[in-house]
Amino acid sequence: xxxxxxxxxxxxxxxxxxxxxxxxxxxxxxxxxxxxxxxxxxxxxxxxxxxxxxxxxxxxxxxxxxxxxxxxxxxxxxxxxxxxxxxxxxxxxxxxxxxxxxxxxxxxxxxxxxxxx
Amino acid sequence: xxxxxxxxxxxxxxxxxxxxxxxxxxxxxxxxxxxxxxxxxxxxxxxxxxxxxxxxxxxxxxxxxxxxxxxxxxxxxxxxxxxxxxxxxxxxxxxxxxxxxxxxxxxxxxxxxxx
Numbered sequence: 628x629x630x631x632x633x634x635x636x637x638x639x640x641x642x643x644x645x646x647x648x649x650x651x652x653x654x655x656x657x658x659x660x661x662x663x664x665x666x667x668x669x670x671x672x673x674x675x676x677x678x679x680x681x682x683x684x685x686x687x688x689x690x691x692x693x694x695x696x697x698x699x700x701x702x703x704x705x706x707x708x709x710x711x712x713x714x715x716x717x718x719x720x721x722x723x724x725x726x727x728x729x730x731x732x733x734x735x736x737x738x739x740x741x742x743x744x
Numbered sequence: 745x746x747x748x749x750x751x752x753x754x755x756x757x758x759x760x761x762x763x764x765x766x767x768x769x770x771x772x773x774x775x776x777x778x779x780x781x782x783x784x785x786x787x788x789x790x791x792x793x794x795x796x797x798x799x800x801x802x803x804x805x806x807x808x809x810x811x812x813x814x815x816x817x818x819x820x821x822x823x824x825x826x827x828x829x830x831x832x833x834x835x836x837x838x839x840x841x842x843x844x845x846x847x848x849x850x851x852x853x854x855x856x857x858x859x
Contacts, residue, residue, distance in 0.1 A: 667851060668851060669850055670834070717787055732793060733790075735787035735788040735789070737786055
């Protein structure tokens with residue numbers, strides 16, 4: 628988990644509220660990712676960003692939004708449009724491999740557990 | 745489509761015995777495969793990856809993985825299990841069609857080591 632921090636560790640949300648999950652990295656990585664983890668389903672990609680001020684939707688982006696104003700930060704907002712937000716959310720950043728070899732590795736933060744009350 | 749499959753939801757092993765966590769893959773072209781481990785309420789930790797070359801890849805904490813092209817498998821192994829190895833293990837493959845180095849994860853296998 629070293630170098631990537633997520634806060635808070637636990638978050639409780641009332642229905643209809645937007646909440647923002649923080650992800651910060653000091654690894655000087657360009658690319659960052661947000662995943663959602665549900666029991667028995669592995670990890671699913673929500674959003675990713677390859678560079679500052681640019682981001683793309685992943686496989687399950689509906690009901691979520693992100694920003695990438697700084698290289699170090701990639702916050703995720705879970706909006707009221709997300710119908711089933713209770714899950715474990717993981718942020719990752721990517722250490723680039725050598726040019727052209729596509730061997731880069733993603734490193735993960737400790738996660739935020741979001742519960743809707 | 746790129747994918748990985750972990751056929752076992754749970755694997756139970758006695759401490760000191762060898763362990764194997766299975767993974768099979770389906771990719772176009774050369775596969776780039778990963779194993780990650782997750783301890784309770786924690787993020788994923790990188791264990792090892794296969795790029796090319798030797799079919800036996802050595803990783804962290806004494807784990808290794810065997811790449812088998814004919815069987816399209818990438819099983820995770822350890823010669824002697826420890827109770828502290830009990831965790832959730834994910835196999836993953838790099839999406840070769842993605843310029844953003846997206847990774848596709850398997851559903852995970854829970855490894856339980858009994859004393």
